[in-house]
Amino acid sequence: MEPLTIEDVHIQPGKLTLRVRTASHARRTSDHLARLVVRDFPDLPQHSCVNPKGPAFASVIADTSVPHLLEHLIIDLQVQEEPPESQATFAGHTMWLDEAEGIASVTVSFRSDACALRAMAYACSYLNDALAKGA
Numbered sequence: 001m002e003p004l005t006i007e008d009v010h011i012q013p014g015k016l017t018l019r020v021r022t023a024s025h026a027r028r029t030s031d032h033l034a035r036l037v038v039r040d041f042p043d044l045p046q047h048s049c050v051n052p053k054g055p056a057f058a059s060v061i062a063d064t065s066v067p068h069l070l071e072h073l074i075i076d077l078q079v080q081e082e083p084p085e086s087q088a089t090f091a092g093h094t095m096w097l098d099e100a101e102g103i104a105s106v107t108v109s110f111r112s113d114a115c116a117l118r119a120m121a122y123a124c125s126y127l128n129d130a131l132a133k134g135a
């Protein structure tokens with residue numbers, strides 16, 4: 001089993017909802033994984049993020065759920081595909097459906113469904129590579 005599996009994709013107007021299953025060793029981020037993703041996605045720490053520790057994703061990036069990191073990666077990749085003059089903003093939300101089983105629901109907004117699906121596929125394989133290497 002891959003560390004991260006997208007079991008279901010639900011597309012509504014402007015909104016993508018994923019059902020994500022995480023292996024038991026791939027539920028939480030670590031300092032090592034956080035350093036790796038910030039190296040590859042330098043804007044990630046500045047993402048606005050609703051969390052108990054602060055206004056940005058930086059506050060929790062090294063100690064949050066892997067599905068929450070997936071959410072922010074999908075948003076980051078969508079922002080990268082927007083033209084420079086774009087004022088588009090993207091929002092997301094992640095929650096455990098069954099934390100003991102490692103099943104989470106990840107919702108992200110989009111402007112283009114094709115872009116969102118590309119971002120989803122890339123973010124998932126990126127995280128699977130990183131986690132397989134022991135991040």
Ligand SMILES: [Zn+2]
Binds near residue numbers: 049051
């Ligand atoms: Zn967040």
